[in-house]
Amino acid sequence: MEKSAELEVPRPSWSKGENETVSSAATLREIEGGQLADTAPNSSGTAAPDGGNQTTDSTTGKLEEGAENTDYVTGYKLIILLFSITMFFFLLMLDMSIISTAVPQITSDFHSLEDIGWYSGAYQLTSATLQPLTGKLYARVSAKWVFLFFFFIFEVGSLLCAVSQSSVMFIIGRAVAGMGSSGLQNGALTIIAGALPLEKRPVYMGFVMAFGQIGLIVGPLIGGVFTQYVSWRWCFYINLPLGGIAGVFLAFLNVPDQTTRPQVSFALLRKIIPKLDLIGFAIFAPASIMFLMALQFGSSEYPWNSSTVIGLFVGAGVALGIFLFWEHREGDDAMIPFSMVRKRIVWVSSMQYSLLMTTVFVLAQFAPIYFQSVKGVGPSLSGVYMLPNILSGLVFVILSGVLVTRLGYYLPWAAFAAGGTSIAAGLISTWNPDTTTAFWVGSQILYGVRGCGIQAGLIALQNSLTPAESAVGIAFLIFCQNFAAAVFSVVANTIFTQTLLKQIATLAPSVNPADALAAGGSAAAVRALVPPGSPDLDNVLLAFANSFDTVCYLLIASACLSFVASWGMGWVDVRKKKEPEKGEP
Template sequence: MDKQSEAADAAPPTPQSERNPEAGKGDAVPGPKYLAGTKLVLVMVAIILACFLMLLDTSVVSTAVPQITTDFHSLTDVGWYASAYTLGSAAFQPLTGKIFSVFSLKWSWLTFFAVFEIGSVLCGAATSSNMLIVGRAIAGAGASGLLSGAINIVSSSVPIERRPALIGMVMGIAQLGTVLGPVIGGAFTSGYTWRWSFYINLPLGALVAGPITLVHIPDQTAKPKAWSVLPRIHHHLDLFGFALFAPAVIQLLLALQYGGNQFAWNSSQVIGLFVGAGATFIVWAFWNYRKGDDALLPVSIIRRRTIWASALNYGFLMSTLLGVSYFLPIYFQAVKDLNAVLSGVNLLPTIFPQLVFAIGSGVLVTKIGRIPPFSIFSGMLVSIATGLFSTLQEDTSLGKRVGYQILMGVGLGSGLQMPIVATQNSVSPKELTAAMAFIVWAQYMGPSIFLVLYNVVFDASLRNLLPHDAPGVSTEAVISAGARRFRDIVSPEDLPGVLKAYSDSVDRVFYLVAGVGVVVFLSAFGMGFKDIRKKDGGAAAAAAAAPAPSEKEAPRDSEAASAVPASRANREASKEHGPGGSDSGDLSG
């Protein structure tokens, strides 16, 4: 590939340039090919279903755990059933960006989906707790490429002006998996067997793999032949960087998993894992910096304000979503005495507004052209809603609960896809896969860390409040019985005190969730206020990204003439973003 084409690839696409990126340069060159009609519908249905299944697996196991521990006599392994999936996803996520940038997008994505399905089979067929944990880790590794790959498939399938609405559809529907997971898992566990919580991925997986296999999905950037990559695959994928990054992430998540559970927070095991994670991360950061744009996480991408602000916004927004998804059901089941299915039904006031506003905001952002207002609005509503959740008590009316949940759903839906839209309009087509991998990695890491913190707050609060509110009960017995079964061991006289302790403990968790929502609000201001409807941004980025020509490679007259407006646009972009140029790539399609 010559330097001219590399420079063109480095520019963020615009609707006009995407239709004919070489227009005006002499020879007519056809623009990128996109999907339409039935083919586009089939691909969209397939990737939405795949992302739904991926997020379903993050929470489907929660209501199946009691029966699993009974079958395998594995109460001490409870934490691993959820964390093994997260470990696999978070460790492999950055590598997915490199894989998608080097190999065919379609076949790479199908490979990740196949690994996800293999992990699901192992989970469903598990004959021991260890086999189930291994299956969950394999499924998580496969899931690591599904969401970022789906976003890249949408980006390759339609012009940039159509992407926000379609990505909003993907995100809005897929997120239902997180909320419906406990309901589906509870239904299978109660009505048949917990194994179908995992086997369900197989028949639905056929509906995913079929359309993707049959439909040609265009790669919008040139990819080398697979066989030519293999001899230097360690360089193309930065496998040494991955060998440093993955252990750092795994040690961090293991420390969070072990702390306060298997080991005390000040134990040598937990402290050693934290120290090991920090030391390994420092070595990786040095290596990543030295590798520059060939690194696992390219330096020129993650140093841009729009990119890291979007990652921060997305990670914290997803942390609020998971906080609500996990602790509202605890309130419904422990305080309101609802079963798993009914607690899931009671989450519907959050689900439907989230879906509607996720799609609607995707349409509106292409009309308004500014991304931060949506994320600012989202952070404001999420903070208010979670603050209101902290007032929930045993006697809180249905109307108040529904109103708070509607606010939460509107807030989540309004901001859910904005970090992705901001990122897409801040990078070139060649940078998109790595940038998406970084953003989706933030989605995994944020909730992984904050769910531990939420649990620490909840557990500590419950242990402090139970002796005060219900002095006649055993604190350890109530906690061991769980949110659904403590009523079996608590006398009617002590029950009101236990319910108050549970309710107040959930309230304290929502104090922390509200604080996380404030970070969502603040980070939105760093996502770039540039109008994404402008069609002249690509020239500036191309001029900024293109290498300076040597004397032997001086541009011809026609090329020099075409470079003048590009350099002028580049100067204007520099004035807008400041001398650092950290957001020079923050341009519209």
């Protein structure tokens, strides 16, 4: 057999300093969709398994810095790692939703109804703002230690919330917890990517994300139980022991990175800090904060045409323009490298994932309001009523992960998830005070089909980006999700409140619309708006149901847009390709 020709293969990386070429007697895997496949030659001239670009030091035999690591986690260590990451993911999702049923009691204890928007807004602001910066850290420092650093901040924020003695202290705690959360979701996915070979990731990511979704959905149930029978403070105390156990397990595990990284040291920190694009972050942070504050203020405290709201929007726009100019100037060293983001697979996958996750967050926020205000159940039972959504979503996430691994293609599942979710959201938008149990259970089961597409964007990125790009790519995707969640949560709240004001004025003119808005969504408060036995009660309940239905139109639109985006992700087979037998050409 003839010796392979010498090839000059450009290393697929966006980072400066990594664009050098690799010269070897290269054995290349097939080319799919016009892109170089994952397997590239290593320094010895043999193909690294699972697409690794392994480079070894000829004197020590160890992988050089930046080489792809294929020393994956197996056996009981993998079980412990998955337990830890799943627990972290569960607590993160739980923290996002558990507050929903606790807020009424918190505002009563602190006499702070006017601060209600900041209880979730402060968390979303800091989380979304720091998100892009965390990707730069994960790309340069060992993922395990970066992850534990952010989780420590998250735990400190949870403790501050649990012991708060004032509304201001509680808001500060939520902001600190949001800072910690900014590096957790993308960090968990980055750790899994380093611990498992590419073809096994869909199953395990599906497992982790499925249980994470349980945390998001059961949050209102757990928060209702704590608030009703113990104290709302336990909604945050719960993060400390559970997170502490998972953190200890993770700290003592040897967690490999996708590419070899230097050991954490002060010298390393001095080396990488200038490469983090802190100037870009300093410009981006106020831009995102002003934009989200404008949405928060415009939906609650100020009219949309007020000078405060308009000024915040203008300030955000100016800061965004300066940020884009700076990022273009920085090129591949930017916090959000345009050379990577402009790749179709990156922005399409981020759009598909963000829009689909929006349907999760918004329904989790407003379904308890429907069950409590319209159906008249308590906080605990409203969480129980969402179990069909929880269980079906769990089944579909795990099922899709297994089938993607076996069948190879993620695009059909992304499209199926978005299409099924849009139909289910349409059915949910017809809920009214007389909706039967069978109907709201069945429509929630169908809504769980969204689980089929939850991990599609992540799989697409990991199969298209190099290991060096993966951490920043995932961080950008999670940033888009968090920013979309922050924006659409405010938009959904505006839709609900404005619709409720109009519906109350039309259907129950004897009730002051402002009183209906101030009553919140609890069963007792809504029914206290009219005298006992009043015929206006049915119209009040109908007004709340109609307002909830209007929010569902946002879910339909989000799912439909996710359906459109899914078709841009490409038909890619993610199964491991069979390596040629020895002696074959």
